[in-house]
């Protein structure tokens with residue numbers, strides 16, 4: 001730990017620690033300036049790093065572009081890396097979006113979501129349905145950290161303080177079988193959680209609803225909970241019947257995380273209208289996001305006579321786009337989508353061993369997006385009291401042992417319920433999963449002794 005980290009005039013994400021200073025990274029490992037090695041079990045805090053740390057070809061691609069030009073006014077110039085990345089994204093887009101979409105490149109996942117809902121709004125204004133504006137979201141979902149997006153997502157801890165400042169969206173319950181809102185069991189439930197969308201749209205009035213947004217696998221707000229089979233097929237059907245655009249938030253699930261280019265491909269035959277994505281596309285080498293929408297939507301907006309009304313200064317940055325191109329090439333060359341599926345299945349199987357311990361209530365995931373949920377009582381699924389900060393304790397205990405994880409809280413009514421994301425980079429091997437599991441087991445036992453006595 002370095003005292004400098006707390007004395008400098010900067011704000012860190014955590015108040016309670018002198019943070020170690022990062023030195024370098026390679027593959028799934030990171031080293032701090034004291035030479036301590038960590039396994040990056042959360043892929044760079046919150047499910048970012050896909051291709052692993054320290055890949056030279058990505059750094060070289062960005063350097064080569066930087067030598068030519070780092071920034072060029074996007075209202076004047078196009079740039080080659082952006083065109084190449086756009087083509088690569090279109091060629092890999094899911095379902096009927098494949099080679100039938102265009103991409104707006106931004107900087108953060110939040111602006112990708114913001115641009116996605118703007119796209120939906122502009123589309124309806126220019127199709128002569130200006131009353132359509134509402135975006136239906138889900139509880140226990142996270143879509144980004146701006147005031148406007150806080151109104152749409154359903155992550156209580158990250159929105160309640162700002163409640164008077166945003167327009168509150170309608171929300172439906174999450175697809176969360178472990179704590180089913182309808183107290184049903186899959187598949188007899190008949191996917192009531194998906195059908196709730198129809199009720200919400202009818203209550204708001206279909207003439208007012210522009211879009212529905214959901215993550216294929218809920219990340220920070222639920223700890224890697226995939227929607228059950230059939231969920232998005234029902235959602236797609238409801239959206240079609242009520243002329244509502246389907247937006248999937250693939251900020252975490254995009255670019256191989258669950259074994260597909262886009263997570264939604266797990267639900268066969270479903271094509272969203274708009275995708276918001278970020279993190280894995282540039283694997284943390286640079287800040288970059290994307291809003292992908294079907295060609296027909298962009299055409300309507302284009303014919304509307306205004307430029308697309310989003311836009312931030314650093315959009316379409318040529319150096320970042322060059323990084324994105326190199327990351328996508330690396331994902332392909334190293335066959336990392338297949339690795340995510342295969343090693344992800346192994347990780348999930350091994351995580352199930354933790355269910356033998358009393359504080360692990362549930363283990364879930366898809367590909368290399370896995371998670372744990374902690375409970376005080378396995379039978380009743382009673383969560384730990386909020387004050388115990390079980391997730392944070394677990395995070396720190398694992399960190400001490402050289403494993404970086406990312407905790408979440410709020411799976412129970414937004415206030416309680418601790419989860420842990422286990423989402424290593426897609427380059428992880430089975431042996432490295434074993435190494436990670438040893439630390440996870442020791443950590444779980446240590447925390448169990450602390451909180452259950």
Ligand SMILES: Cc1ncc(COP(=O)(O)O)c(C=O)c1O
Pocket residue numbers: 046107108109110111113142143144145215219220249250251252278279
């Ligand atoms: C699903 C999802 N959407 C959107 C975001 C916001 O992305 P960013 O932090 O890059 O703004 C996040 C961030 O964790 C996310 O997990």
